[in-house]
Structures are given as structure tokens and as C-alpha cells.
Amino acid sequence: MDAPDPEFMREAIRLSVEKMRAGHGGPFGAVVVKDGRIIARGFNRVTSTRDPTCHAEMDAIRKACRALSTFQLDGCDLYTSCEPCPMCLGAIYWARPARVFYGNTKADAAAIGFDDQFIYEELDRPMSARKLPMTQLLRDEALAGFRAWEQQEGRTDY
Numbered sequence: 832m833d834a835p836d837p838e839f840m841r842e843a844i845r846l847s848v849e850k851m852r853a854g855h856g857g858p859f860g861a862v863v864v865k866d867g868r869i870i871a872r873g874f875n876r877v878t879s880t881r882d883p884t885c886h887a888e889m890d891a892i893r894k895a896c897r898a899l900s901t902f903q904l905d906g907c908d909l910y911t912s913c914e915p916c917p918m919c920l921g922a923i924y925w926a927r928p929a930r931v932f933y934g935n936t937k938a939d940a941a942a943i944g945f946d947d948q949f950i951y952e953e954l955d956r957p958m959s960a961r962k963l964p965m966t967q968l969l970r971d972e973a974l975a976g977f978r979a980w981e982q983q984e985g986r987t988d989y
Contacts, residue, residue, distance in 0.1 A: 832929070832930070833867070835930075835932050836864070839862055839864050839869065839910040839932075840912075840932060840934060842862050842869065842872070843862050843887075843910045844912045845860065846860025846861070846862070846873075846874045846887070847859050847860035847874065847887065847912040847913075848860075849874075850874035850875065850876075851874075851875070854878075854879060855874055855875065855876045856874070856875035856878045856879055856880075856885070857875040857877065857878075857945060858912070858943075859886060859887035859888075859911070859912055859913055860872070860873070860874045860887050860911070860912045861891040861909060861910065861911040862891060862909075862910050863891050863907050863908070863909055863910075865895075865899070865904075865907045866906075870898050871892075871895035871897075872891060872894070873888065873889070873891025873892070873893075874887050886916065886919050887911060887912065887919075888909065888915050888919035888923060889919055889922055891909065891911075892909075892923070895926075896926070902989060903926060903927045903989070904926045904927060904929075905927060905928075905929070907929060908928060908930045908932065909923060909932070910931075910933075911932070911933050911934070912933070912935060913933060913934060913935040913945075914933045914936050914937045914940070915931070915933065916937070916940075916945075916950070917947055917950045917951060917954065925989075
């Protein structure tokens with residue numbers, strides 16, 4: 832594999848500052864790279880779109896998947912200005928890029944008010960001990976969708 836390219840990280844960092852100053856959201860930027868070129872740029876747009884999921888990595892992943900007409904980023908690298916939060920990390924694993932490079936750490940983000948530690952702690956707790964109540968409801972009825980998926984011909988597994 833090729834060595835990480837600092838210029839791609841510089842682009843993620845540039846986006847984080849430029850788009851934050853333009854009022855789009857927090858100071859986070861990301862780029863997806865394939866075959867030595869940027870195929871998608873993303874930046875935090877949580878406040879401007881009123882969408883709590885519009886983090887830089889999520890934005891870049893969505894754009895890259897559209898550009899490649901796929902739902903997986905095989906052979907791609909993700910450069911992000913900050914270590915991914917739990918939500919973005921989950922999306923990154925689902926997107927399956929080859930590698931991830933990050934600039935700031937989650938501790939750096941916490942130091943300026945973007946602290947995701949409580950989410951990591953919540954994930955370690957049993958459901959009954961979490962701050963956000965979660966109650967299972969109608970499992971037997973919900974399983975009908977899973978049974979239908981198992982029987983679906985021509986499905987695309989992921």
C-alpha cells in the first residue's frame with residue numbers, strides 16, 4: 832500500500848477551517864481518496880442542515896458512495912481532521928475503506944467541547960443501565976422482516 836499522503840490530510844484540515852468559518856458547523860473536514868485522487872470532500876454541517884448525523888466523515892462517505900455508485904469504499908482511504916466519533920466510526924466500518932488517517936484526537940476534540948466519551952461509556956453499559964431508556968417491543972412481529980430478508984431472492988448482502 833502507498834504511504835499516507837500529507838496533502839490529503841491538509842485538504843481535510845483546510846475544509847475543517849474554511850467550512851467552519853463559513854458557518855456550516857464544527858471544525859471537522861474529511862476526504863475520501865481512491866487511486867491517488869480525492870473522490871469526495873466532506874465537512875461538518877450539523878448546525879447548517881439541522882442534521883445531527885451530518886459529520887464530516889458521514890458527509891464524505893455519502894458523497895464518495897454516490898460518486899462510485901456503491902455502498903462500500905473498497906480500495907479507498909479516508910483522511911479526517913479528527914479521530915472519528917462513535918457514530919462516524921460505525922459508518923466507516925460499514926463503508927469498509929482500506930485505511931483511515933486522522934489529525935486531532937478525541938481528547939483534542941473534548942478539550943474544545945466536542946466530548947463523545949459519554950457515548951463510549953454508554954455503549955459499555957447494559958441496556959437497563961443506560962441514560963437513554965431503550966425497551967424492546969414487538970420482537971415477534973419485527974422478526975417477520977428478517978424472515979422475509981432471509982427468503983429474498985437476489986438480495987445484496989452487506
